[in-house]
Amino acid sequence: MSPPRPESQLRTSGSLSRRLTLRLVLSAAFLTLVLFFVVLAFVRDISQRTQDSILLASATSIMDSLRVEAGQITLDIPYAALSMLGNVSNDRVFYNVRKDGEVLTGYEDLPAPSQAPSPGAPSYATEEYRGASLRRVTLARRLSLDGGPADIEITVAQTREGQTAELARLTRWALMMGGGFFLVSALIGIWAAQSSVQPLHALTGVVSRRGPKDLRPVRHAVPSEMAPLVQSLNRFIERLRVSLARSEDFIAEAAHRVRTPLATVRAQAEITLRRVEKAENRASLREMIRAIDESSRAAGQLLDHAMVTFRTDSLERKPVDLDGLARDLVERLRPVADLKDIDLQYSCAGVSPLRGDAILIQNAVRNILDNAIKYAPSETGVLIDVRQGPLDVIISVTDEAGGFPAEEDTAVLTQRFVRGSNAAGTIGSGLGLTIAREVAEAHGGKLVIEPSSTGAGACVSLSFPLR
Ligand SMILES: Nc1ncnc2c1ncn2[C@@H]1O[C@H](COP(=O)(O)OP(=O)(O)O)[C@@H](O)[C@H]1O
Ligand SMILES: [Mg+2]
Known part of the structure; x- marks a missing residue:
């Protein structure tokens, strides 16, 4: 009997569960990244829109407070028009009102849109002003004054520090969420990989727990993907069982068929030895009897050993x-x-x-x-x-x-x-x-x-x- 091959000599090509785990964890990482950037873009967009709509509301309420009395423009900026901006953040607020490009009131140097916006369509821009980043909205309207039409432009702007801080906070939050999401999906991935190879482990356990002579087919329930494997294993076991049974029968039969004629030959040789007188014939007959003894013993021992090998495999x-x-x-x-x-x-x-x-x-x-x-x-x-x-x-x-x-x-x-x-x-x-x-x-x-x-x-x- 050749010694069993050590398991380390079995050729393996990677590990199923490791491969599965790696793929699931990589997918989780990819999804996390995508999710992170989508959330970030979304949050950035919402915060921008929020600021824009308040700026517009503020500019609109200033525009609404414009009056033309006796051919002159009067402007009484409502308190709420600027204070509503302070509700969102503590950022600095700037504004100005121009008439035909000339500043009537407010900050003179506040950047204006290069092209005058058309009435009813506010123009938005993000600009540098006094060393800070600024979000600005400009509304335009045409008024009829005594001297003819006048183009009025109202610009309201606000620095973006609060928004930037808020964005940084939301980014941190999104990062943490992403980390958590990745951790949970990686854990789920590992668990899924483990549980998908679990039936393989179970089958290995069932097969390796068997005694060496247990040649019953494997009845353990397995997932359908593994059914062909178990079927071939069962067919293999069945072939082995039949072939072992045949060998066992053969050994018993061979022992019987070898021993009996050899015993007969030996008996005949003994009888002849008694009859023969010539010394050289007697010597060769003795030699013959010895050879018969040797071969019948060798055959007997060989068959005994084969029988012992069989029976020790399935010891009763x-x-x-x-x-x-x-x-x-x-x-x-x-x-x-x-x-x-x-x-x-x-x-x-x-x-x-x-x-x-x-x-x-x-x-x-x-x-x-x-x-x-x-x-x-x-x-x-x-x-x-x-x-x-x-x-x-x-x-x-x-x-x-x-x-x-x-x-x-x-x-x-x-x-x-x-x-x-x-x-x-x-x-x-x-x-x-x-x-x-x-x-x-x-x-x-x-x-x-x-x-x-x-x-x-x-x-x-x-x-x-x-x-
Ligand atoms: N009782 C014994 N006394 C001395 N030597 C023995 C004894 N039994 C076995 N041996 C030695 O052990 C060897 C192996 O024994 P065994 O396996 O029975 O083979 P075999 O008897 O066919 O030679 C024998 O060849 C012999 O040298
Ligand atoms: Mg011996």
Whole structure:
């Protein structure tokens, strides 16, 4: 099995939520700017119009107070005409009245429009006067006097300091409003971006929380945009499920089909060996039997390992009676041990049942026991001990086989197809300890290899947590 690719090696192209957030925040900033300038222009326009209409009202009321008596112009400027301007701001007010371009009353040097406004159409202008900016309105009217028509022009002007101050205040206010608007829309943007990728996170959670063998289709409700993705994922899961089921069937079938004919061939070779007398024929028959043993063992171990890989992926946890299981195995392997005059001793101090897969545990223990018998010289003893620790159940197999090769790392010997230097001449495929370790690890336990207490061999133990 190749190690899973670390997530950092996955190619990513930016982040959806970051991209969305950035766009929403940029749009908010753009809208804020537009809004700010629109509000500013609007406010400026309104304040200008307000000042203009009061200036006009003032000029009109002065115009209305013009009287022609006995062919002479009399002018009595009403108090309200100028005081109404003071209501808006404390700006200075200037005025003058001209008759045919000659100032009758008021400020002489007050700027006049370059072109005389036509009667009824006031002229407005913003001008510099006495070091201040001035807003001015000029009204014109034609009067009939004794000596003929006279053009009367009335100009009323007001400095713009109050207006400028007011505008600055409104600009500050608009800036603050804009800032607030931007902040709120940016927050809404961030929230919207987060909530639009939330279904993706939810789906990731649902899929990654699954056990490794959970091959049910994903039923989690997703937004319609994600439905095609989930559908392809489900199709993929279904294909995987079918293919796994097929492989599992294949392994069981293959184990059966390989072992049976090999056993037959071996039996036939044994029978022939008994009949043949010529030494060289006997030698080659022995060689043949050995090769058959080797291949049937290798095939068996390979298939066992494949089976273990499958079953550990979807570990079923049922109560397992380790005592009964070990006792049964010892009895089954006793004939093999007897062939080498190895004494199998079994001890168990009573253990509580653990939760796990009995087939896997049996396979693991068989491989350890197998090794002990295989690597031990004749007429030695093997002790199988089942006991309970505070948190786990431990089964250990102690042999007198001289121990593991000192120069080799036992962790390496538990890897696939690795055999030790003491394995020369014994049949094996280097998968036994791998199977034992994988089974222990799948149950949350571990495989421990230590020298036996007497130093005559090794003590290999499997521990399974009780949970
Ligand atoms: N009980 C044992 N005593 C000494 N060496 C052992 C024992 N069990 C395993 N080993 C060493 O560990 C190696 C790996 O064991 P294993 O995975 O069962 O493969 P195999 O038995 O097929 O060689 C063996 O080749 C052997 O060198
Ligand atoms: Mg072995």
